[in-house]
Amino acid sequence: MNHKTPPLFLCSVLMAMVASAASVTPADCKAIDVGQRPESITRGFGGDFFVSVMGGQEPGDATINRIHNGEVSVFATGLNEPKGIAFVGGYLVVSDLDRVMKIDSDGNVSELATSSNFPHVVSYLNDVAADEFQNGVYVADMGDRGNMWKSADPREFWAIDSPEAAAFQRIGRIYHISLSGTVKEVVAPSDLMLCPNGVSLDNNGNLLIGAFFNGYLLNVIDGELSILEENMRGADAVEQSRQGDYYISSWNQGKVWKIDTEGNVSVLAEGFLSAADFYLDDRNNMIYLPDMLAGKVYRLLL
Numbered sequence: 143m144n145h146k147t148p149p150l151f152l153c154s155v156l157m158a159m160v161a162s163a164a165s166v167t168p169a170d171c172k173a174i175d176v177g178q179r180p181e182s183i184t185r186g187f188g189g190d191f192f193v194s195v196m197g198g199q200e201p202g203d204a205t206i207n208r209i210h211n212g213e214v215s216v217f218a219t220g221l222n223e224p225k226g227i228a229f230v231g232g233y234l235v236v237s238d239l240d241r242v243m244k245i246d247s248d249g250n251v252s253e254l255a256t257s258s259n260f261p262h263v264v265s266y267l268n269d270v271a272a273d274e275f276q277n278g279v280y281v282a283d284m285g286d287r288g289n290m291w292k293s294a295d296p297r298e299f300w301a302i303d304s305p306e307a308a309a310f311q312r313i314g315r316i317y318h319i320s321l322s323g324t325v326k327e328v329v330a331p332s333d334l335m336l337c338p339n340g341v342s343l344d345n346n347g348n349l350l351i352g353a354f355f356n357g358y359l360l361n362v363i364d365g366e367l368s369i370l371e372e373n374m375r376g377a378d379a380v381e382q383s384r385q386g387d388y389y390i391s392s393w394n395q396g397k398v399w400k401i402d403t404e405g406n407v408s409v410l411a412e413g414f415l416s417a418a419d420f421y422l423d424d425r426n427n428m429i430y431l432p433d434m435l436a437g438k439v440y441r442l443l444l
């Protein structure tokens with residue numbers, strides 16, 4: 143009898159262990175049904191979670207839903223296609239296509255900024271992040287989303303160096319909006335930033351941006367854009383943990399990447415229908431990930 147472990151067997155066991163450690167799938171995560179087309183989530187009033195739920199295509203059919211003790215209820219109504227949501231200065235602030243709304247603790251919705259308050263034509267507002275002073279938000283305008291898909295099913299982008307990409311209008315921007323409604327452009331259009339979607343602040347207080355079309359994780363230092371990472375097409379949420387790791391979701395690839403402090407990129411999670419704008423709870427080592435097409439929020443353990 144041969145007492146040596148067959149090398150091939152050992153190798154396959156090790157590979158299986160590495161594979162299971164490398165990424166989690168929806169089946170590994172707790173999930174909650176939150177409504178039709180959830181996009182973004184934040185922790186807000188009373189420590190509860192609040193989710194932007196876009197609903198269908200009828201004007202006014204969207205809601206902000208609250209998750210309290212595992213129960214989902216409608217907190218605010220009358221929105222159209224709400225995407226980014228942040229809790230800042232005692233309000234929820236939510237983008238709603240071409241306007242930004244403020245919601246108080248009773249669920250009363252008011253307009254913080256309408257399209258006419260912006261210094262440029264507003265196209266398609268997406269992620270919202272609280273600023274460093276808790277006195278306003280950063281908002282991404284994706285700009286020209288015209289002809290980004292080469293194929294709809296399966297979703298496939300045109301190449302970054304394609305004529306279709308060259309034809310995009312360069313009108314994607316990042317704005318700052320104060321809680322009194324003053325809107326300022328803080329990042330101007332750039333070839334590096336086609337269809338900015340995700341926005342947040344890193345540990346140094348510099349902006350992090352996920353360029354959805356280019357697949358770039360961008361950093362803004364002294365007003366200059368630089369590429370931190372590429373090959374992340376469909377980039378949606380971008381966050382840095384207090385430990386220094388970056389987390390990036392891809393909406394159409396249905397995955398979440400981690401970039402550790404050594405710069406190593408790994409797939410943290412995959413197999414989702416659409417990985418949208420997550421909430422990073424790094425104190426508790428969790429990510430709360432809305433899957434827009436599944437109508438669920440998943441809880442991923444880091």
Ligand SMILES: [Ca+2]
Binds near residue numbers: 199203221223
């Ligand atoms: Ca809607």
Ligand SMILES: [Ca+2]
Binds near residue numbers: 340
């Ligand atoms: Ca988003």
